[in-house]
Amino acid sequence: MKRNAVVFVALVVVVMAMLAAGRYLDRTRKHGPTRLVGNVRGVPAPDFDLLTLDGQKVKLSDYRGKAVLLNFWATWCPPCKIEMPWFVDLQNRYGKDGLVVLGVAMDDSEASKIAEFTHEMGVNYPVLLGTDKVSDDYGDVQYLPTTFYIDRNGMIVDKMAGLLSRQDIENDVKKVVNSTYKIKPTSSTRAQASHRAEVEVKHTSKDAAQ
Amino acid sequence: MRRVPLFVLTALLLAALGVAQGDKQPTVIMAPVGNVQVRAGGSTDLELNFRIGSDFHINSNKPKADYLIPTVLKLSPPEQVSLADVKYPPGQEMSFAFSPNEKLSVYSGDFAINTVLKAPAGAVPGTYPVKGELRFQACDHSACYPPRSIPVQFQVTVVKK
Numbered sequence: 001m002k003r004n005a006v007v008f009v010a011l012v013v014v015v016m017a018m019l020a021a022g023r024y025l026d027r028t029r030k031h032g033p034t035r036l037v038g039n040v041r042g043v044p045a046p047d048f049d050l051l052t053l054d055g056q057k058v059k060l061s062d063y064r065g066k067a068v069l070l071n072f073w074a075t076w077c078p079p080c081k082i083e084m085p086w087f088v089d090l091q092n093r094y095g096k097d098g099l100v101v102l103g104v105a106m107d108d109s110e111a112s113k114i115a116e117f118t119h120e121m122g123v124n125y126p127v128l129l130g131t132d133k134v135s136d137d138y139g140d141v142q143y144l145p146t147t148f149y150i151d152r153n154g155m156i157v158d159k160m161a162g163l164l165s166r167q168d169i170e171n172d173v174k175k176v177v178n179s180t181y182k183i184k185p186t187s188s189t190r191a192q193a194s195h196r197a198e199v200e201v202k203h204t205s206k207d208a209a210q
Numbered sequence: 211m212r213r214v215p216l217f218v219l220t221a222l223l224l225a226a227l228g229v230a231q232g233d234k235q236p237t238v239i240m241a242p243v244g245n246v247q248v249r250a251g252g253s254t255d256l257e258l259n260f261r262i263g264s265d266f267h268i269n270s271n272k273p274k275a276d277y278l279i280p281t282v283l284k285l286s287p288p289e290q291v292s293l294a295d296v297k298y299p300p301g302q303e304m305s306f307a308f309s310p311n312e313k314l315s316v317y318s319g320d321f322a323i324n325t326v327l328k329a330p331a332g333a334v335p336g337t338y339p340v341k342g343e344l345r346f347q348a349c350d351h352s353a354c355y356p357p358r359s360i361p362v363q364f365q366v367t368v369v370k371k
Contacts, residue, residue: 163308
């Protein structure tokens, strides 16, 4: 009987070690260094390409220059439901200051069912259809709600897992809204700036001609 | 007598797996089912016992809102045996810190699902596997986890009349 117990304990230890090693190797192989792990404050938020409930493609980088509250949620998650009216209110109050709330629905259900739910909840911000990839990129988001606060430069300011108080959420919103957008002169931004300048020149010439 | 230590050891093993994976994941485990015998032409009651990890709850089979995912047991009996209705326990009406004014119908701790196994008069005696799964969606005091399924397996022995 004692021998059986020793064998069982040894088996548990071996299984634990194998699982821990397997999980580590799997993460490293699948995700590489871009996947969020551990403390994510100050880390660039992984870009994504997701569909809205009405089929429009949305990238996180589309919102560069905005303060983003990225909320992973699901219709079957009662704590997520508690937060939704708060996000609606925050979008109303801080939208003019550059806040964009983005919901990422981690449901398996059809977009129409999620849309019905968000309509009933009076959601006034874009809701995107979550994928395994975006969940993995953001650190295997299993615990819902999980919210990332992303500043105007695309850097993560804070991550909150589980339901927190409305005041805690608003404090994080203020942090990202108060962030300053620093444009780095990369080749792409230089090209964009040059394009914008050309457009502005054309408009100015048209105005002058009229 | 041997069932209790096995249940405890299984719980310990699952807890160890949770630690090895580095996350606190909700666990639901099924107690091993003893020797289930049913006489050809007769029936026998069957109770399946489950244990939910501490700090977690799962929705009952009849949650209070359409958007919540119910706990459902699905079994595929062999041809020699049929299952009568599956009877779920009533949920405990509980409210949680995330919504103190709303009561949810949930299971926590231990719960049992009952059913009746029937063997037709012409059933061929022998031992047959019954396979299935329990699907559930768990939450703790402030967050929820995606729906999961655990396997449900036991053997049933059909004996002569």
